[in-house]
Amino acid sequence: MGTAISLDLADDLPAGTLHALAEETFGWLREVDARFSTYREDSEVCRVDRGELRPAEASADLRAVLARCADLWRETDGAFDAYATGRLDPSGYVKGWSAQVASDRLVAAGAPNHCLNAGGDVRVRGHSATGTPWRIGIRHPWDPTATCLVLAGTDLAVATAGNYERGHHVIDPHRGVPARGLRSVTVVGADLGVADAYATAAMAMGEAGIGWLDRLPAPWQHAVITDNARLLHSRTLPRGD
Known part of the structure; x- marks a missing residue:
């Protein structure tokens, strides 16, 4: 998926x-990459985008992802849009979703204590090897060697969207231009796919995304860093620092 993954x-x-x-987990993530990659010409996503494969004839996973993306488009008033770039790209949901599925499979297989990190989208369950809650560092958006927050918990889905690595790559689908106003958005909840999509949607909204995040019901929580270096976060954010 064009990113580092650790387990x-x-x-x-x-x-x-x-x-x-571990092999089963990484095998699943490689399968997701082959199916959903926007860089592989033979992936299902690219074939659907080119009109070579009808969505109704695609795999059950792709059909489910497209249906969930449509739901998220409605939930976010169009801010989360798998077609925001002008082509089909559900990556803003798929990375978190695939890691969530992998985590659920590990629990079902008898491994309820783990941490899966898919390029900054993190799913933790149970406890670390020391018997303590997992600690998740949120990268400082101007200093790649530092963290700006540390979260802690035993059952958390933590997704972060930011423009500090790839520039202003999140598109405001309503205006068709790169979104500005927010440097980093972290969303915390119980489902990593939804958290990933919500973080992307808030980035796309710009500063209006702060108010939108504030209105999300529990258990959703968030932390936002604006382009002018303000840090704002939910009062109940599970901080570990």
């Missing part, structure tokens, strides 16, 4: 079992 399995299981679980 920390903290359960006291045989080494062979842990190895097999």
